[in-house]
Amino acid sequence: MPKSKRNKIVSLSKTKKKGREHKESIVNAIREAVENYNSIYVFSFENMRNLKFKEFREQLKPTSRFFLGSNKAIQVALGRSASDEIRPGLYKVSKLLLGDAGLFLTNMTREEVESLFNNFEEADFARTGSIATEKVELLEGALDQFTHEMEPFLRKQGMPVRLNKGVVELVSDFVVCEEGKPLSPESARILVVHVLYFTSLVII
Secondary structure: OOOOOOOOOOOOOOOOOOOHHHHHHHHHHHHHHHHHOOEEEEEEEEOOOHHHHHHHHHHHOOOEEEEOOOHHHHHHHHOOOOOOOOOOOHHHHHOOOOOOEEEEEEOOOHHHHHHHHHHOEEEEOOOOOOEOOOOEEEOOEEOOOOOHHHHHHHHHOOOOEEEEOOEEEEOOOEEEEOOOOEOOHHHHHHHHHOOOOOEEEEEO
């Protein structure tokens, strides 16, 4: 009699966990980069967005390399103390890797690097929980920036709106967000359709 497959456990995911081999490859890549580049910098970041950072990284690919992710793996690669550092003084760099930080290796001059990082700030749409950089208030009256199809969506976000001869109309003044306060999911959605930017990817 054939075995029943009814109770057979089937894995729906074939994603492999990042194990020891993956960590060792990162460590080796960092150590190789240390030999190939003249300077090493530690940078911190806020509001990281993968796409924006990828564009920034591609821009610098000919002269530089970034390492992000596990601070612990980067520290192991550089050395955590004077006894296991791969180059004199690098263990001091390891101690700077705290929180949202990464490693930047480059052949650029210090002046070029400072200018690049000081001036880099990429505007992007705000997310829920982001801190509003200014107060946004929509005044009573016609909202010409919205089409009539948007009226049900805006109403669901808590806006006091109605259609008046095919035009979206705000029945009373409405505060979308307050400066210095976190954005609610509704506020974030309204800001996206209102085409306003309230957060930036900043590299420090």
